[in-house]
Amino acid sequence: MAQSVPAGQKWWSGGHSPFHVEYGKLMMWYFLMSDAFTFGAFLISYGTIRFASNSWPDPNKVFNTFPVIGEMRMPLAFVSLMTFILIMSSVTMVLAVGAGHNNDKKGVMKWMFFTILGGLAFLGCQAWEWTHLHGEGAWWGRNPFMNINGSQSSTNFTNFFFTITGFHGFHVFSGVIINIIMLIMTWRGVFERRGHYLMIEKAGLYWHFVDLVWVFVFTSFYLL
Amino acid sequence: MAEHVHTAAAAQQDESHSFSKKAIWRTFWILLIITVVELALAIIYYESHFLNKHFLNGIFIIGTLAKAFFIIAEFMHLKYEIKNLIMSIAFPAMLFIWFLTAFLWDGNSYKNLRNRYDPHHVQRNNTIVAPQEGKKPGVE
Numbered sequence: 001m002a003q004s005v006p007a008g009q010k011w012w013s014g015g016h017s018p019f020h021v022e023y024g025k026l027m028m029w030y031f032l033m034s035d036a037f038t039f040g041a042f043l044i045s046y047g048t049i050r051f052a053s054n055s056w057p058d059p060n061k062v063f064n065t066f067p068v069i070g071e072m073r074m075p076l077a078f079v080s081l082m083t084f085i086l087i088m089s090s091v092t093m094v095l096a097v098g099a100g101h102n103n104d105k106k107g108v109m110k111w112m113f114f115t116i117l118g119g120l121a122f123l124g125c126q127a128w129e130w131t132h133l134h135g136e137g138a139w140w141g142r143n144p145f146m147n148i149n150g151s152q153s154s155t156n157f158t159n160f161f162f163t164i165t166g167f168h169g170f171h172v173f174s175g176v177i178i179n180i181i182m183l184i185m186t187w188r189g190v191f192e193r194r195g196h197y198l199m200i201e202k203a204g205l206y207w208h209f210v211d212l213v214w215v216f217v218f219t220s221f222y223l224l
Numbered sequence: 225m226a227e228h229v230h231t232a233a234a235a236q237q238d239e240s241h242s243f244s245k246k247a248i249w250r251t252f253w254i255l256l257i258i259t260v261v262e263l264a265l266a267i268i269y270y271e272s273h274f275l276n277k278h279f280l281n282g283i284f285i286i287g288t289l290a291k292a293f294f295i296i297a298e299f300m301h302l303k304y305e306i307k308n309l310i311m312s313i314a315f316p317a318m319l320f321i322w323f324l325t326a327f328l329w330d331g332n333s334y335k336n337l338r339n340r341y342d343p344h345h346v347q348r349n350n351t352i353v354a355p356q357e358g359k360k361p362g363v364e
Contacts, residue, residue, distance in 0.1 A: 019309040051331030054349040060270040150352040
């Protein structure tokens with residue numbers, strides 16, 4: 001586990017952080033936990049409504065289009081591309097944090113740039129998906145998709161879909177903004193002068209959290 | 225403040241040993257493979273209804289939890305923090321067990337009560353208004 005921590009260290013006797021991390025990083029963890037409960041509340045209320053419904057639209061049928069290739073029947077292909085983009089940008093983010101550990105300014109800038117690019121690509125995909133669904137008549141309060149058993153569906157499906165993916169998309173958007181600020185600060189040498197790149201780590205935690213939430217959104221809406 | 229910066233830099237120094245590109249890429253492949261398997265199962269189910277949906281849902285949930293574990297442990301680096309920190313994150317997260325159980329149970333109970341006591345609701349839920357296969361939903 002932790003390195004260079006003397007055995008028998010008394011963590012709570014004062015004088016140093018009992019968590020062995022910097023204050024800001026600890027607070028980022030606690031913020032992310034509160035955010036996890038916000039997302040959890042959204043997803044669990046979605047689950048509750050699904051459990052309370054006799055039937056529900058089939059995600060494989062709702063999400064079966066791909067841009068450019070157009071109306072081909074490709075269930076879930078597009079959303080898997082989005083998932084791949086997000087996982088990939090998570091990897092570039094870890095590489096940026098790793099470069100920060102070696103005080104490698106160029107490396108941090110390169111990997112932050114790719115992370116931002118991935119975030120923007122994800123947002124672009126989501127914008128396309130929303131536009132497409134809106135074109136099919138889906139929006140808050142409107143649901144053109146029938147239930148899987150052919151009966152009339154309620155608007156619960158679209159309401160939850162747009163609210164939760166929208167809330168997640170907003171997180172991705174703010175993550176991209178944070179990453180852009182980090183990139184500019186790195187470029188201007190702020191962290192170099194500070195002697196450490198811990199800010200990149202905190203931004204990284206937030207960015208991975210966005211990826212983490214997408215894993216759950218992806219399962220709840222597209223697979224289950 | 226100077227003290228604080230010093231300890232922060234020291235903490236960073238300590239952690240640099242545990243950073244390996246190999247572990248990062250291994251995590252990436254694990255995440256990708258789990259996702260691809262989940263998608264493959266979802267598509268197979270959609271095309272052929274070959275597997276039981278409840279069984280599949282179980283696999284999807286296990287896959288999701290596995291992915292969540294790898295993201296938190298490796299990407300967010302929690303595995304390499306000290307136990308105090310890990311526990312202060314993991315312990316409150318256990319509230320989700322109650323959260324999920326209580327609410328999903330409640331939803332299910334509401335469905336059963338409604339099906340038992342609201343014949344109009346049951347009738348509407350069993351009225352077929354669209355063909356099940358063929359026509360793309362939402363297009364006139």
